[in-house]
Amino acid sequence: MTKTLLLLPGDGIGPEVMAATRTVIDWFNGHGAGFACDEALVGGSAYDAHGVAITDETMQKAVAADAILFGAVGGPKWDDVGYDVRPEAGLLRLRKELELFANLRPAIVYPALADASSLKRELVEGLDILILRELTGGVYFGEPKTITDIGNGQKRAIDTQVYDTYEIERISRVAFELARTRRNKVTSMEKRNVMKSGVLWREVVTETHKHGYEDVELEHMLADAGGMQLVRAPKQFDVIVTDNLFGDMLSDVAAMLTGSLGMLPSASLGAPDALTGKRRALYEPVHGSAPDIAGQGNANPIAMIASFGMALRYSFEMIAEADRLDAAIAAALDKGVRTPDLMSEGMTKVDTDGMTAAIVAELDATA
Ligand code: NAD
Ligand code: IPM
Numbered sequence: 001m002t003k004t005l006l007l008l009p010g011d012g013i014g015p016e017v018m019a020a021t022r023t024v025i026d027w028f029n030g031h032g033a034g035f036a037c038d039e040a041l042v043g044g045s046a047y048d049a050h051g052v053a054i055t056d057e058t059m060q061k062a063v064a065a066d067a068i069l070f071g072a073v074g075g076p077k078w079d080d081v082g083y084d085v086r087p088e089a090g091l092l093r094l095r096k097e098l099e100l101f102a103n104l105r106p107a108i109v110y111p112a113l114a115d116a117s118s119l120k121r122e123l124v125e126g127l128d129i130l131i132l133r134e135l136t137g138g139v140y141f142g143e144p145k146t147i148t149d150i151g152n153g154q155k156r157a158i159d160t161q162v163y164d165t166y167e168i169e170r171i172s173r174v175a176f177e178l179a180r181t182r183r184n185k186v187t188s189m190e191k192r193n194v195m196k197s198g199v200l201w202r203e204v205v206t207e208t209h210k211h212g213y214e215d216v217e218l219e220h221m222l223a224d225a226g227g228m229q230l231v232r233a234p235k236q237f238d239v240i241v242t243d244n245l246f247g248d249m250l251s252d253v254a255a256m257l258t259g260s261l262g263m264l265p266s267a268s269l270g271a272p273d274a275l276t277g278k279r280r281a282l283y284e285p286v287h288g289s290a291p292d293i294a295g296q297g298n299a300n301p302i303a304m305i306a307s308f309g310m311a312l313r314y315s316f317e318m319i320a321e322a323d324r325l326d327a328a329i330a331a332a333l334d335k336g337v338r339t340p341d342l343m344s345e346g347m348t349k350v351d352t353d354g355m356t357a358a359i360v361a362e363l364d365a366t367a
């Protein structure tokens with residue numbers, strides 16, 4: 001059966017890492033996978049062509065696809081466009097309208113990269129943690145969200161943090177289910193000492209835990225202390241579950257444990273469909289459009305390629321293929337090839353195409 005993928009390359013290095021991933025998809029198609037790829041504009045490139053960050057037509061394609069691969073959006077070119085049509089609005093619309101509430105951001109330290117982290121080798125060697133970020137609620141979407149004149153030349157900006165019980169409950173369930181497939185521990189992070197949403201967050205996570213998940217170890221941490229622990233002793237964690245904004249920040253921090261922001265993939269999943277059991281899903285690197293290196297052809301494609309690996313795993317149940325791709329990435333790194341973001345003495349510097357070719361060569365070696 002054909003599997004449909006909608007590719008949304010976006011802006012900056014988005015199209016560069018997507019082209020690399022396309023090469024990997026083609027490799028799997030050459031070995032019987034049967035992916036049919038469609039492509040559309042999103043972000044600044046969609047704004048330039050259509051005046052919006054994503055068109056209704058592309059939204060319809062996104063709804064129809066079995067999975068979406070998303071590159072990155074944004075850049076200085078669009079700094080002054082209207083707030084509602086800024087590039088990032090395209091990504092937020094996809095997340096919200098497709099109800100992709102569960103964002104899995106694994107931070108894994110590949111053996112060859114234990115010295116590439118900004119932390120000491122012994123702190124990160126063997127690290128394998130999962131940040132589970134709530135993705136459709138919180139301060140990203142809460143109303144009111146306004147800037148108003150309040151007189152005397154003053155303005156007031158308001159963002160609103162909102163969480164309902166059901167939103168916290170469903171992300172908690174995902175956290176406990178995922179923990180069971182790993183090391184069986186969940187750390188929930190909020191700021192109940194300051195925020196009402198933090199009080200409810202802890203209450204609902206605790207309550208959900210009592211109903212069917214007591215075999216999973218649960219701990220609670222204030223999110224600021226959690227950030228500190230993440231760089232002090234990251235291996236204490238297994239699954240970290242947290243809200244939309246804390247999850248955004250903590251996952252960028254976690255990226256540096258692995259050596260580069262260019263290493264972190266993610267999966268954004270919806271609830272299983274009542275009839276088919278299929279989840280809506282979008283896969284994207286954690287990094288952005290990297291305007292500082294865009295157009296040079298030397299972005300690290302691993303986060304995007306590994307995001308496709310997560311699609312194999314979570315949307316298509318192609319577990320052996322996903323394992324093979326992860327092993328190929330690890331093997332390529334073992335051979336010493338490094339994009340500039342990972343470069344260190346004695347290694348072989350390659351560009352985006354060079355890294356992709358090295359990964360494909362490892363896939364060939366195991367085929
Ligand atoms: P960024 O993630 O784009 O870049 C941060 C730093 O990491 C830069 O120095 C960049 O060169 C480096 N980097 C990121 N990805 C890399 C890769 N694959 N290989 C090598 N180096 C890499 O964050 P930023 O600079 O704060 O944001 C730039 C733009 O991207 C903004 O418009 C922002 O809104 C947007 N953004 C988009 C997404 C997304 O589309 N999902 C995510 C984050 C930021
Ligand atoms: C991310 C990004 C996005 C976010 C932006 C581009 C809207 O930083 O996916 O981590 O804040 O969620």
Ligand code: MN
Binds near residue numbers: 248249252286
């Ligand atoms: Mn982010």
